[in-house]
Amino acid sequence: MSKALNEKPNAKLLPASSSAGVILNGRYLPPPEDKDGKIWIRTSALVQADPETLYEMWRDVESAPLWQEQIERVTRTGETTSHWVMRSGGKDSGGDKGKNKDKDRTIEWDSEVLADEPGRRIAWRSIGGESENAGEVIFEPSPSGRGTMVTVLQEFRMGKLASVWETIVGRNPKQAVIEYLRHFKALAETGEIPRTEGQPHGPRGKIAGIKRSMYGEEIPTPPARKAS
Amino acid sequence: MKALCWMGNNKVEVHNVTDPTILNPHDAIIKITRTAICGSDLHLFDGFIPTMEEGDILGHEFMGIVEEVGKEVANLQPGDRVVVPFTIACGNCEFCKKRIWSACDNTNPNAHLMEAAYGYSGSGLFGYSHMMGGYAGGQAQYVRVPFANVGPLKIESDLPDEKVLFLSDIFPTGYMAAENAQIQENDTVAVWGCGPVGQFAIASAFMLGAARVIAIDRFPERLDLARSIGAITVDYSGEDVSVLTALKDLTGGIGPDACIDAVGLEAHSAQLQGIYDKVKTALMLETDRPSVLRQAIQAVRKGGTVSIPGVYGGLLDKVPFGAAFGKGITMKMGQTNMHNYMEPLLQRIEKGQIDPSYIISHRITLEQAPEMYKVWRDKKENVTKIVIDPWAA
Ligand SMILES: NC(=O)c1ccc[n+]([C@@H]2O[C@H](COP(=O)([O-])OP(=O)(O)OC[C@H]3O[C@@H](n4cnc5c(N)ncnc54)[C@H](O)[C@@H]3O)[C@@H](O)[C@H]2O)c1
Numbered sequence: 001m002s003k004a005l006n007e008k009p010n011a012k013l014l015p016a017s018s019s020a021g022v023i024l025n026g027r028y029l030p031p032p033e034d035k036d037g038k039i040w041i042r043t044s045a046l047v048q049a050d051p052e053t054l055y056e057m058w059r060d061v062e063s064a065p066l067w068q069e070q071i072e073r074v075t076r077t078g079e080t081t082s083h084w085v086m087r088s089g090g091k092d093s094g095g096d097k098g099k100n101k102d103k104d105r106t107i108e109w110d111s112e113v114l115a116d117e118p119g120r121r122i123a124w125r126s127i128g129g130e131s132e133n134a135g136e137v138i139f140e141p142s143p144s145g146r147g148t149m150v151t152v153l154q155e156f157r158m159g160k161l162a163s164v165w166e167t168i169v170g171r172n173p174k175q176a177v178i179e180y181l182r183h184f185k186a187l188a189e190t191g192e193i194p195r196t197e198g199q200p201h202g203p204r205g206k207i208a209g210i211k212r213s214m215y216g217e218e219i220p221t222p223p224a225r226k227a228s
Numbered sequence: 229m230k231a232l233c234w235m236g237n238n239k240v241e242v243h244n245v246t247d248p249t250i251l252n253p254h255d256a257i258i259k260i261t262r263t264a265i266c267g268s269d270l271h272l273f274d275g276f277i278p279t280m281e282e283g284d285i286l287g288h289e290f291m292g293i294v295e296e297v298g299k300e301v302a303n304l305q306p307g308d309r310v311v312v313p314f315t316i317a318c319g320n321c322e323f324c325k326k327r328i329w330s331a332c333d334n335t336n337p338n339a340h341l342m343e344a345a346y347g348y349s350g351s352g353l354f355g356y357s358h359m360m361g362g363y364a365g366g367q368a369q370y371v372r373v374p375f376a377n378v379g380p381l382k383i384e385s386d387l388p389d390e391k392v393l394f395l396s397d398i399f400p401t402g403y404m405a406a407e408n409a410q411i412q413e414n415d416t417v418a419v420w421g422c423g424p425v426g427q428f429a430i431a432s433a434f435m436l437g438a439a440r441v442i443a444i445d446r447f448p449e450r451l452d453l454a455r456s457i458g459a460i461t462v463d464y465s466g467e468d469v470s471v472l473t474a475l476k477d478l479t480g481g482i483g484p485d486a487c488i489d490a491v492g493l494e495a496h497s498a499q500l501q502g503i504y505d506k507v508k509t510a511l512m513l514e515t516d517r518p519s520v521l522r523q524a525i526q527a528v529r530k531g532g533t534v535s536i537p538g539v540y541g542g543l544l545d546k547v548p549f550g551a552a553f554g555k556g557i558t559m560k561m562g563q564t565n566m567h568n569y570m571e572p573l574l575q576r577i578e579k580g581q582i583d584p585s586y587i588i589s590h591r592i593t594l595e596q597a598p599e600m601y602k603v604w605r606d607k608k609e610n611v612t613k614i615v616i617d618p619w620a621a
């Protein structure tokens with residue numbers, strides 16, 4: 001191979017192209033640009049678990065509501081298809097400002113798995129319903145040998161789904177993907193998702209009202225485990 | 229329960245709030261027996277740390293009795309007596325495995341806020357702003373402790389609370405500051421700030437082999453404490469005293485081998501520099517007042533180490549980076565990796581090598597805390613450390 005440098009005892013072989021398009025022929029590639037009403041987000045997390053375990057966790061679509069914000073229910077409808085229900089009204093948290101008239105509103109869509117490589121990669125896209133989205137997740141052993149690099153590449157067409165995140169959860173859909181990967185990692189590594197919703201506090205002033213969407217105390221954190 | 233709440237800049241109040249409950253399987257509820265006010269709380273009180281909200285419960289230095297545990301906490305039982313570290317760590321992420329506990333990936337529910345400000349998020353902290361987790365703190369009668377399977381240190385001996393309470397923050401913080409200073413046997417170490425963190429940095433520097441420690445502050449009672457454990461003191465407020473000259477005079481002109489900044493972003497400075505930082509922070513062109521950090525970088529010897537336990541929050545101006553580069557110094561800093569130090573330092577206390585309660589000047593009730601925050605801020609009444617009994621009437 002290289003003639004200029006022959007001593008690199010731990011160097012990993014470079015893939016010609018890596019998953020989620022991060023590396024191509026040794027060059028880093030940025031994520032796809034947003035255009036024509038389509039937005040992209042690529043994000044990754046180093047998770048202390050093996051790729052197989054993480055793949056299984058992700059592939060178990062019916063458990064997605066345990067770690068994805070606002071996803072109320074996922075039902076398997078076939079070998080590769082599933083039906084997704086997302087709350088589009090605020091959750092009645094029972095907290096200070098619980099009353100939300102629209103809390104029962106939902107948006108729904110169907111999803112199909114396009115590629116399924118156990119322990120390595122899952123790709124999906126929506127196939128009708130109120131959201132147009134597609135994505136893939138890749139599980140690769142970290143070059144350090146410690147843990148798995150999980151990379152998610154997801155695209156959305158701006159529409160109901162995107163605006164729901166913005167208006168109800170106060171996140172843009174890109175941040176929502178970052179957060180669900182964060183929750184996935186926390187759940188995989190610790191068996192729980194850190195939360196402050198429901199903890200005590202003194203009388204809240206006005207400021208808290210405006211910034212409420214930014215704080216964990218106010219954003220409904222996914223439950224992490226099935227109600228027992 | 230009763231809890232001390234932040235209600236705006238320079239305003240804290242005791243309120244009756246609901247008792248904490250278990251929210252996650254690794255949680256524990258602790259009935260607090262002693263809790264303390266920290267120099268770090270002043271940064272909140274004074275409004276230097278963003279994302280505080282009215283009603284936030286303060287306090288990150290506490291200990292008590294386990295009241296209840298979540299279903300996945302196997303190491304603790306109701307009735308156990310514990311000291312709780314102020315940084316919350318999961319024990320399983322890349323950083324916890326590397327024992328950089330204060331960088332834990334999985335304990336800050338508001339990590340996105342810290343990522344927006346700093347690029348990455350550190351661990352969640354108790355009672356220290358929403359950006360750093362938004363966890364209710366322990367200047368209260370009860371507290372919920374997440375990841376109680378990892379953090380709390382059981383106290384099995386009958387040592388009084390006051391001797392072990394400071395394992396919750398400032399003793400490990402002072403110790404890590406000395407460790408970060410990379411002290412070699414017989415080194416000379418300078419410590420700015422003789423508050424609680426400075427005190428334990430001085431003590432730890434001696435434990436780690438320093439021959440000489442030079443302690444810098446302006447409050448006589450704090451300088452007295454520093455001398456009581458063997459430091460040479462420099463009162464920087466003395467007429468004609470230049471700290472840089474003093475440090476040269478005391479080191480044969482070469483400067484200290486290591487400098488520890490145990491003051492942080494609210495350093496006091498009477499000189500022109502102080503006015504400069506005041507104007508700049510008022511105009512929001514600078515967030516922190518780094519006058520001690522500037523001195524430490526200037527004072528340290530060539531190839532020496534600057535260790536920074538003092539907290540910084542934002543953007544610093546006029547930091548002499550050229551001097552840092554020119555002298556080839558090392559800088560180490562950060563929130564304390566508590567979990568590395570609690571157990572070994574407890575052993576030192578049990579063996580009688582140090583009694584950390586020597587710094588306590590005030591013992592108060594929760595109701596007295598709002599008044600005492602002002603005393604603590606203004607360093608009145610010879611205050612050196614305030615300990616609260618949240619159940620005392
Ligand atoms: N790294 C961590 O994890 C960690 C943990 C706890 C505390 N801290 C920080 O450590 C710092 C000290 O904490 P503390 O509890 O001792 O606070 P403190 O306010 O009691 O002590 C600070 C001392 O610095 C002195 N000081 C101010 N300006 C000075 C100057 N120009 N030169 C010399 N001394 C000066 C003050 O007189 C005071 O005695 C704070 O910034 C605190 O937030 C950091």
Ligand SMILES: [Zn+2]
Nearest residue numbers: 266268289397
């Ligand atoms: Zn503290």
Ligand SMILES: [Zn+2]
Nearest residue numbers: 318321324332
């Ligand atoms: Zn961790």
